[in-house]
Amino acid sequence: MIQRLEDLVTKLDKSKKKGLAVVCAQDTNTIQAIAKAAQDGFITPYMIGCKEEILKTINHFSLPRSLFEIIETEDDVQAASKAVELVRNGDADILMKGLVSSSTYLKAILDKEKGLLPEGNVLSHLTVIELPQYHKLLFLSDVAVIPFPNYQQKSQMIKYALQVTKKFGISQPKISLLSATEKPTDKIPGTLEATELKKEFITNYGDELIIDGPLDVFLSLDQESVRIKGVPTPVNGDADVLIFPNIEAGNIFYKGSVLLGKGKIAAMLVGTNSPVILTSRSDTTESKYYSILLGCLMAKR
Amino acid sequence: MKGLIGTDKYMRAILDKEKGLLPPGGVLTHITVFETDQYHKLLVAGDVAVIPKPDLKQKIIIAKYLVKTAQVLGVDNPKLAIISANEKVNPKIESCVDASIISKMFDRKQFKSGIADGPLALDVAIDQESAKIKNIDSPVAGDADCLLFPNIECGNVFYKTMTKFVKAELGAVVVGANAPAILPSRGDNEISKLYSIAIASLLS
Numbered sequence: 001m002i003q004r005l006e007d008l009v010t011k012l013d014k015s016k017k018k019g020l021a022v023v024c025a026q027d028t029n030t031i032q033a034i035a036k037a038a039q040d041g042f043i044t045p046y047m048i049g050c051k052e053e054i055l056k057t058i059n060h061f062s063l064p065r066s067l068f069e070i071i072e073t074e075d076d077v078q079a080a081s082k083a084v085e086l087v088r089n090g091d092a093d094i095l096m097k098g099l100v101s102s103s104t105y106l107k108a109i110l111d112k113e114k115g116l117l118p119e120g121n122v123l124s125h126l127t128v129i130e131l132p133q134y135h136k137l138l139f140l141s142d143v144a145v146i147p148f149p150n151y152q153q154k155s156q157m158i159k160y161a162l163q164v165t166k167k168f169g170i171s172q173p174k175i176s177l178l179s180a181t182e183k184p185t186d187k188i189p190g191t192l193e194a195t196e197l198k199k200e201f202i203t204n205y206g207d208e209l210i211i212d213g214p215l216d217v218f219l220s221l222d223q224e225s226v227r228i229k230g231v232p233t234p235v236n237g238d239a240d241v242l243i244f245p246n247i248e249a250g251n252i253f254y255k256g257s258v259l260l261g262k263g264k265i266a267a268m269l270v271g272t273n274s275p276v277i278l279t280s281r282s283d284t285t286e287s288k289y290y291s292i293l294l295g296c297l298m299a300k301r
Numbered sequence: 302m303k304g305l306i307g308t309d310k311y312m313r314a315i316l317d318k319e320k321g322l323l324p325p326g327g328v329l330t331h332i333t334v335f336e337t338d339q340y341h342k343l344l345v346a347g348d349v350a351v352i353p354k355p356d357l358k359q360k361i362i363i364a365k366y367l368v369k370t371a372q373v374l375g376v377d378n379p380k381l382a383i384i385s386a387n388e389k390v391n392p393k394i395e396s397c398v399d400a401s402i403i404s405k406m407f408d409r410k411q412f413k414s415g416i417a418d419g420p421l422a423l424d425v426a427i428d429q430e431s432a433k434i435k436n437i438d439s440p441v442a443g444d445a446d447c448l449l450f451p452n453i454e455c456g457n458v459f460y461k462t463m464t465k466f467v468k469a470e471l472g473a474v475v476v477g478a479n480a481p482a483i484l485p486s487r488g489d490n491e492i493s494k495l496y497s498i499a500i501a502s503l504l505s
Binding site: 133249 | 337339340349350354384385386387391393394396422423424427430431434435450451452453454455456457459461462463465466467468469487488
């Protein structure tokens with residue numbers, strides 16, 4: 001079982017090195033994390049973009065040239081489609097964003113014929129967060145991609161979270177459908193949806209997970225609060241997964257606990273055929289490194 | 302101040318039209334003041350507990366109360382961050398649009414004091430480094446005194462994350478009535494109840 005992000009380093013199988021296709025790889029913001037993952041033997045980085053610029057970045061950080069495979073393309077759009085093609089063909093396993101706009105990057109991923117999202121799949125985002133004040137890893141969705149998920153999208157988010165937690169060795173993850181209160185009320189529509197989702201998942205996936213909602217942060221993550229409030233919940237302050245009612249609430253939890261709670265993260269897009277990494281510029285090198293390792297863990301081969 | 306009584310009964314007495322404390326047209330809202338050694342000053346935030354989904358008018362009123370509370374705590378011209386999930390104004394996301402409107406109202410000095418900016422994501426609001434990396438040029442970024450949340454789910458998540466993971470101290474008060482009201486939660490410790498009384502005294 002992977003209990004801390006650090007465990008990814010020791011538990012990942014290095015005998016099967018993964019190919020990482022980086023779009024516009026001249027990015028000074030991500031190259032150190034990529035180099036570390038390559039030096040540690042997890043990946044072969046395919047650095048796609050302007051060769052001259054990529055070499056400049058490699059030299060700027062005095063990194064060994066031999067770590068990287070460089071693939072020259074003419075512009076950002078071509079770099080994105082080339083990288084996606086490598087992953088589609090199985091020549092690479094993981095896609096990663098470099099110095100390219102999110103819209104160009106996502107356009108290549110979402111391309112109906114040559115992209116990475118199977119028809120009918122929901123594209124969402126999953127963050128793994130390690131907090132010094134919590135006794136295990138927490139899986140969060142969606143703090144970055146779907147602004148106001150509807151019922152069906154939330155249902156997909158839960159299924160994606162199940163796939164990821166399974167890879168971490170969690171056999172029956174405790175899933176909390178988060179809101180401001182544990183009492184369903186029509187004043188907060190998300191609370192009503194939570195009760196419906198809970199019913200559906202207990203009926204259809206009852207042996208794979210433990211789910212409750214609506215729950216607030218305290219009842220989800222703090223056993224003492226469960227005791228004080230006297231609310232019986234199978235999640236019992238011991239949640240593995242938090243499903244947020246909207247991106248604003250998810251984003252605030254994520255940024256608040258990273259900035260003020262000294263959290264570490266790994267994050268990826270979910271719903272695609274292969275792992276896709278979409279780090280934020282303000283993520284630390286360590287978090288970017290862990291995101292690459294998360295991609296390795298979730299890779300198909 | 303609320304003692305051993307259900308919140309419903311307590312609120313009903315406050316809200317009573319004839320004998321209550323809320324003036325006609327008044328908006329009751331909840332203000333929390335956080336202190337954490339992870340931030341260089343106090344943070345005045347709302348609404349984490351009373352208004353589920355404030356509309357633009359209610360948000361403007363909350364903004365004024367936040368600024369006023371920061372002022373009674375000694376900040377001359379408080380900086381207000383209007384929170385959303387990012388800094389770009391997306392016409393499809395109501396919280397972004399509302400934030401831009403309120404921000405412009407402060408720019409035009411429609412209120413006596415306060416400097417506001419929004420939409421801002423939480424990291425940009427309270428962390429200068431994030432603002433620099435994201436290239437956000439804002440008088441509020443990284444130095445907010447006040448945080449205005451788009452809905453109760455956000456506010457509540459922030460409040461509970463601050464107490465559970467950041468070990469923040471806090472005081473809270475319900476404003477908008479003729480007198481401040483204190484509504485402690487059972488989980489609050491003694492010191493936060495004391496701070497709540499102190500903040501209510503300052504505001505009375």
